[in-house]
Amino acid sequence: MEFHVTIDPSDDAAVALLRELAGRGEVMVPVHGPGTALVLGGARSGKSFWAESQLADAADVEYVATSYYDPDDAEWVERIRLHRERRPSSWRTTETVDLPAVLAADDPAPVLVDCLAVWLDRVLFDADAWNDAPGWREGLRSKVDALVNAIRTTRRDAIFVTNEVGLGIVPATPGGRLYRDELGRLNVAVAAAVDEVWTCTAGIARRIR
Numbered sequence: 001m002e003f004h005v006t007i008d009p010s011d012d013a014a015v016a017l018l019r020e021l022a023g024r025g026e027v028m029v030p031v032h033g034p035g036t037a038l039v040l041g042g043a044r045s046g047k048s049f050w051a052e053s054q055l056a057d058a059a060d061v062e063y064v065a066t067s068y069y070d071p072d073d074a075e076w077v078e079r080i081r082l083h084r085e086r087r088p089s090s091w092r093t094t095e096t097v098d099l100p101a102v103l104a105a106d107d108p109a110p111v112l113v114d115c116l117a118v119w120l121d122r123v124l125f126d127a128d129a130w131n132d133a134p135g136w137r138e139g140l141r142s143k144v145d146a147l148v149n150a151i152r153t154t155r156r157d158a159i160f161v162t163n164e165v166g167l168g169i170v171p172a173t174p175g176g177r178l179y180r181d182e183l184g185r186l187n188v189a190v191a192a193a194v195d196e197v198w199t200c201t202a203g204i205a206r207r208i209r
C-alpha cells in the first residue's frame with residue numbers, strides 16, 4: 001500500500017518521526033544519486049531536511065555551515081542548537097566559507113553545504129559590496145569561478161542547499177536588489193556545474209534536472 005504524506009518541515013516532532021521511519025526503510029524520501037546536487041527552496045521549505053535525509057544512511061558526513069555564529073544573537077543560537085541536535089552525532093561540522101578547500105580535500109565523506117545564500121552574503125559583506133567598495137564585483141566573480149571549478153572537479157559527493165529568492169516584488173533598497181541579482185546568478189552558475197538540480201516547495205522535493 002502506498003500513501004503520499006506531506007509534512008511541515010518546521011514541525012520538529014514530525015521531522016524526527018519521518019527521519020526514524022526513513023532510517024528503518026519504512027518510508028521513501030525522493031533520492032538523488034551519487035555525485036553533486038543543488039537543492040533550491042524558500043525559507044522553511046524543507047530543503048535542508050531533504051538534503052539531510054539524502055545522507056541519513058551515511059555515518060560520516062561533513063556538514064559545512066556557512067553561517068556566522070554570533071553568541072549574542074539568542075534567536076540564532078537557538079536555531080543553530082536545533083540544527084545541531086537534529087544532525088546525527090556521527091556527522092562532523094565545519095564552519096567555513098572556504099568551500100573550494102572542502103571540495104578539494106582528499107576525504108571520502110560526503111559533504112552537505114548549508115547554504116550558498118549565506119555563503120554569498122558573507123562574501124559580499126567581506127568585500128564591502130554593500131558600500132560599492134572598489135573591486136567587489138571582480139572579487140565575487142573570482143570566488144564564484146573558484147567554487148564552480150571546485151564543484152566540477154571534486155571527487156566527493158556533495159549536496160548544496162540554496163535559497164530561491166526574488167519571486168516577489170523588486171526590493172526597495174539597492175542592497176536588496178544587489179543581493180537578489182547576485183544570488184540568482186550564483187544559483188544559475190552552480191546549477192550548471194552540479195550533476196542534479198532539485199527544488200523544494202512546501203516540503204515537497206522534486207528533481208528538475
Ligand SMILES: Nc1nc2c(ncn2[C@@H]2O[C@H](COP(=O)(O)OP(=O)(O)OP(=O)(O)O)[C@@H](O)[C@H]2O)c(=O)[nH]1
Nearest residue numbers: 043044045046047048065066067068069083114115
Ligand atoms: N555556524 C553554524 N551555522 C549552522 C550550524 N548548523 C546550521 N547552521 C546554519 O543554519 C542555517 C539554516 O537555518 P534555518 O533558518 O533553520 O534554515 P531555513 O533556510 O530557514 O530552513 P530550511 O528550508 O529548513 O532549510 C544555515 O545557514 C546553516 O549554515 C552550525 O553548527 N554552525
